[in-house]
Amino acid sequence: VAQNPAQPEFHQAVKEVLSTLRPAIEENEKEYRREALLERLTTPERVIMFRVPWVDDKGQVQVNNGYRVQFNSAIGPYKGGLRFHPSVTLGTLKFLGFEQTFKNSLTGLPIGGGKGGADFDPKGKSDREVMAFCQSFMDELYRHIGADTDVPAGDIGVGGREIGYLYGEYKRLTGRYEGVLTGKGLSYGGSLARTQATGYGLIYFLEAMLKENGRDIKGQTIAVSGAGNVAIYAIEKAQQLGANVVTCSDSTGWIYDPDGIDVTTLKEVKEVHRARLTEYKEKRPNAEYHVGKGVWSVKCDIACPCATQNELNLDDAKMLVENGCYCVAEGANMPTTLEATQFIQSKGLLFSPGKASNAGGVATSALEMSQNSERLSWTFEEVDEKLHRIMNNIFANVSETAKRYGRERDYVTGANIAGFVKVADAMNAQGIV
Numbered sequence: 001v002a003q004n005p006a007q008p009e010f011h012q013a014v015k016e017v018l019s020t021l022r023p024a025i026e027e028n029e030k031e032y033r034r035e036a037l038l039e040r041l042t043t044p045e046r047v048i049m050f051r052v053p054w055v056d057d058k059g060q061v062q063v064n065n066g067y068r069v070q071f072n073s074a075i076g077p078y079k080g081g082l083r084f085h086p087s088v089t090l091g092t093l094k095f096l097g098f099e100q101t102f103k104n105s106l107t108g109l110p111i112g113g114g115k116g117g118a119d120f121d122p123k124g125k126s127d128r129e130v131m132a133f134c135q136s137f138m139d140e141l142y143r144h145i146g147a148d149t150d151v152p153a154g155d156i157g158v159g160g161r162e163i164g165y166l167y168g169e170y171k172r173l174t175g176r177y178e179g180v181l182t183g184k185g186l187s188y189g190g191s192l193a194r195t196q197a198t199g200y201g202l203i204y205f206l207e208a209m210l211k212e213n214g215r216d217i218k219g220q221t222i223a224v225s226g227a228g229n230v231a232i233y234a235i236e237k238a239q240q241l242g243a244n245v246v247t248c249s250d251s252t253g254w255i256y257d258p259d260g261i262d263v264t265t266l267k268e269v270k271e272v273h274r275a276r277l278t279e280y281k282e283k284r285p286n287a288e289y290h291v292g293k294g295v296w297s298v299k300c301d302i303a304c305p306c307a308t309q310n311e312l313n314l315d316d317a318k319m320l321v322e323n324g325c326y327c328v329a330e331g332a333n334m335p336t337t338l339e340a341t342q343f344i345q346s347k348g349l350l351f352s353p354g355k356a357s358n359a360g361g362v363a364t365s366a367l368e369m370s371q372n373s374e375r376l377s378w379t380f381e382e383v384d385e386k387l388h389r390i391m392n393n394i395f396a397n398v399s400e401t402a403k404r405y406g407r408e409r410d411y412v413t414g415a416n417i418a419g420f421v422k423v424a425d426a427m428n429a430q431g432i433v
């Protein structure tokens, strides 16, 4: 804490992981306590911070803070998204980069952990302003990334439009047409099914978790938060599998739609118009719109937080339990506070941590990297099938690891230990670096 002041989210993420590693460390003290392994694991290899000046539509110069946290490259090149949101600080990106290291390890693919972004808010900006910002951001970032060193992707506030502008500027500066970013458009090296991957992957993971516990997603009522990339495709896949998803939310309000969220309308409002959820309500008169926070007050069997960190707190968890919810599957990164996670687990609910259940996005990004290296494009079905297999494998690994350490059905411990062991072994093999 003294070394990283004012970074509460980073402290929270480290505490959550370290508190569950004890059984693995005690079993192999000699390996996992040597040469300050844990200190190195919790310290980023490199942090790049830079100024991002750009000119708005009024001709005024604006300045934002840009970052790239290259957290851990023990098992592969740094890989992780870029977040553009006014709340972004170095602490946020360190927490995300730390989590990413374990998540990427869990995918079974050769990718290290990184994260980046800026305190820039794309909301309400014109396309030209977003382009000017992305170009300026890349004017510094390009010298630190590359197809074999660090491959950023999207995250909150960074979707197809932003990735396109970033890619164009990288190409202009370096003259290289390479897979340096993922989440690219299909006309310039993107992968089919990447857009859907995190949301679909979450539901594939959820299905596997329910199956192990003798349940089925069909017919279940699900509360989802968020209305962005992860939420939209989680809702779509859950409904394809016969569930009834009744909520979604954005940063200003939330929707309760008893008939089930209409994904076509949601995509039109969020992906096409980039509008607020009040527009969804206008198009679906049976739905309710509420200002502020509140999706967790709804009666549901399963809750899928898919918006942002710490959006599900202890009071929310208590409401979910009172309303009969038996499962929480995280789509966002660290959306549940530590106290809420502990409460949920103590009440015997099934709980999947984001680093396992939302790993489908980065796994599919790694599939995009493979296609770029091979100069090939796989079909939607091929990518989706691989994603499904990867999510089943992650679940099996997490579940087996939990059992092996006497913590059956504790998927938090299972995910943290399984992710840790591979990275720790690779770090030890590579010496003190």
Ligand code: NDP
Residues within 6 Å of the ligand: 087, 154, 155, 156, 157, 158, 198, 226, 227, 228, 229, 230, 231, 249, 250, 251, 252, 306, 307, 308, 309, 331, 332, 333, 334, 358, 359, 361, 362
């Ligand atoms: P988007 O920007 O597409 O959507 C985010 C959604 O969450 C929006 O509806 C947004 O509302 C809402 N939101 C964001 N910040 C807040 C906040 N502070 N309070 C309330 N609501 C908020 O992002 P993604 O869907 O890509 O990401 C969502 C989560 O999933 C993040 O935690 C991200 O790190 C994680 N994730 C994403 C992956 C991906 O592939 N995209 C992969 C793995 C994890 P509004 O529209 O009003 O901004």
